[in-house]
């Protein structure tokens with residue numbers, strides 16, 4: 001079947017939903033989302049959204065903190081406009097019904113949290129459930145919009161790109177989409193296609209991300225020939241709950257912002273050896289410090305101790321963390337929390353300009369899937385939700401400038417051809433390869449890298465890629481297979497980018513090149529040959 005829409009938005013996190021609200025004033029919107037509409041990386045964001053809203057704060061300070069974290073690779077013009085465009089976007093979220101937590105002392109002000117790398121309190125939050133609150137409010141708003149259709153349990157397979165004559169890069173006509181429940185593949189034709197598919201934490205064995213984070217938009221854009229930038233910069237969150245039964249539960253950096261202290265199992269502190277900001281140092285430094293200490297001591301985790309704060313304060317400020325830890329038998333008001341680093345965020349992504357345009361005409365990217373230049377070599381905490389709302393507005397501005405000039409292409413789009421493919425009788429291939437990639441990435445392309453480890457990873461991932469390609473074209477397409485193909489592509493992009501950067505900078509640390517080198521003060525760009 002072929003569906004026609006003005007705007008095809010892939011993904012239903014903060015980027016996709018905020019864009020849908022605005023784009024619906026210009027035309028019809030189809031949102032394609034893999035699970036239920038609220039299941040996104042945004043939904044799991046605890047910390048919040050960084051913005052200058054306090055009179056004693058300044059744009060300059062937020063810009064400086066972002067640039068320092070970014071280790072020389074941020075695009076300064078992008079940092080500046082994102083920071084300065086924050087206040088109207090925050091106001092818009094509030095007008096759409098997002099309830100940020102108010103200050104206890106002055107109900108006219110919002111409570112501001114602090115996180116690693118920020119020199120002051122600047123993070124708006126809804127207790128420790130900020131992403132959940134944003135998704136609630138935006139989904140509620142979208143549910144009243146007649147122009148928006150949401151396709152839940154649908155996953156994009158590939159973008160549809162038309163290349164004519166000398167136009168080698170081509171323009172995007174939409175995407176092939178799998179209806180997961182019905183096992184049917186449909187064509188979605190759109191004037192504009194916008195990737196808002198989030199990140200790819202599932203490329204790693206241990207991650208704070210939900211199961212949906214398989215880099216689908218990134219992989220589709222790469223296969224379509226778009227420029228992909230800076231994939232070596234994978235942010236590992238320093239403090240994921242360490243418990244055998246817990247799957248990917250983040251202990252927000254805001255806990256350290258409220259005084260949480262990192263300790264070894266024997267109770268001694270260690271962060272003073274690594275950075276003057278101690279436990280609140282930028283994330284790359286804290287994650288690497290924990291990794292070093294864990295490797296030296298042979299322990300599997302360190303401790304995050306907030307027991308010196310008042311019990312009622314902790315339960316009120318961190319209800320989600322308090323309750324979740326309690327489920328695992330840890331009372332954070334009286335016991336330190338076992339934590340270890342986990343893959344959290346991809347600073348690189350589909351390269352975009354100041355308005356979210358990718359290198360392919362009519363294809364945009366917004367949110368974690370994109371690389372705008374804001375994060376450079378290391379993202380400042382809580383800057384990502386901000387980037388998503390500022391850029392979704394910029395995408396909207398760009399499409400509203402052009403929507404009257406663009407018509408639906410009448411180019412023929414061949415329907416997806418499922419002939420010759422059969423049901424797989426060997427699903428173990430998918431689960432085995434899935435597991436192997438994630439383990440390989442964790443062991444060889446983690447916080448500390450070396451040329452040898454990267455070579456090993458490249459060899460293994462190449463082999464898996466060949467096997468998947470063969471499998472992919474011989475068997476019926478399923479969600480698991482699409483995701484496996486995507487995490488393999490993303491893993492390959494990370495390894496290739498990491499191999500090209502012969503220095504250490506921000507989140508990329510290679511023991512064979514421990515120093516930062518001026519000749520690498522540039523983006524790593526990869527385009528499919």
Ligand code: SIN
Pocket residue numbers: 045046047048115251252253254345380381382383384
């Ligand atoms: C956190 O709450 O620690 C995560 C915030 C972020 O990743 O920006």
